[in-house]
Amino acid sequence: MNSMSLTEILSIIGPETVNTLIMVIVSTVLGYVFGIPLGIVLTLTDERGLKPNKTIYFILDFIVNVFRSIPFIILLVWILPFTRAIVHTTLGVPGAIVPLTVSAIPFIARMIEQSLKEVDPGVIEAAKSMGASTFQIVIHVLLVEARSSLVLGTTIVFASIVGYAAMAGTVGAGGLGDVAIRYGYQRYIASMMYASIIVTVIIVQLFQLVGNYLAKRVDKR
Template identity: 50%
Template sequence: MSPEMIRLIASSTGETLYMVAVSALIATLFGLPLGVFLATSGKGELFAAPWVNRVLGVIVNATRSTPFIILVVAIIPFTRLIAGTSIGTNAAIVPLTIAAAPFIARLIEGAIREVDQGLVEAARAFGASPLQIVLKVLIPEALPGIVLGLTLAIVSLLGFSAMVGAVGGGGLGDLGIRYGYQRFMPEMMLAVVLVLIVLVQAVQSIGDRLARRLNKRIRHG
């Protein structure tokens, strides 16, 4: 592999990591409170608001069920409004975030619902407020599941970031399409695939290890 190819791969890997990191952070900032609310706003729950819960659930499901490449094209005007352009890594962050936020919300909702309701009832009996129960019981107890959920979301974002390269989003997907496909360079396509595999394995390993450590801390704490 030539030094130029290595430079291109390194640069594109940096772009992909930047896109994924920023979109994962912003999506988590939106998805975490949304997921907690979805898990605690049903009938008879901490923040009971069944109608709001249903409406938000429909919006989340609709966004999640939209194929990512269609979402990217459909929100181009919004992407231009936010990023000032519809191509490049900064523009790609917009659809990546919109796709990831509801996904993260559902994963966090699932993790919160796995918490033993006996702990919630015990906290209620001690006079804890709903917000205190969320912050001191639900989130700490659900943390291993939340970490695994966020790991899955980041892995999905790596795949989405490669897909967004098809519409000029930059990163490894863009490199694979421009060089591997359009210029008939199979070695470049292979290199892109291998780098993505390594990134996915690294993220999954780190997430699994962190979740196990948190789980042991909760059990022995």
């Protein structure tokens, strides 16, 4: 087994931790930008939704299920041409953000759908009886009533994307996954492997704690 000094470990782990955070945060935000509308449409067009539409629901549900079924490492390779077309590279942080976002969108959409369907139907009926439009119900009832569940869902999404980002490191995306592969696995530097694992666990745990705290704060039930 090879070894490295603490200074050398930190000089490598520090920048790659930043790269991991950039990949995860940007792809999570982009995932929600596209995932929230998709999740709302799935909720509305469901047979028990406010705007039932079997055709639209079937198509969107099928697409979401297909992309959620593809293992991330396969998706990563499959959409390389798409990634190159969008960011003109398949390497580094930009090359990882595209597949991470694509994998996050259907996952987030399903999380949004499940959270919104947990809202008490009685609250929705009360809003409808007062003349609220579908848009008003979505904004002022569904999203508000489901806010605690939505926040907890974000912590799950974040943890999943951290794991995906580590996989992206196997194909030159950088980040903590890349460190674990290049130094821990290929060069047999155990300290770098352990450092990557510890930092990754810390990131996920901190976000989980923040998510749990915020979920309790916004839960007014």
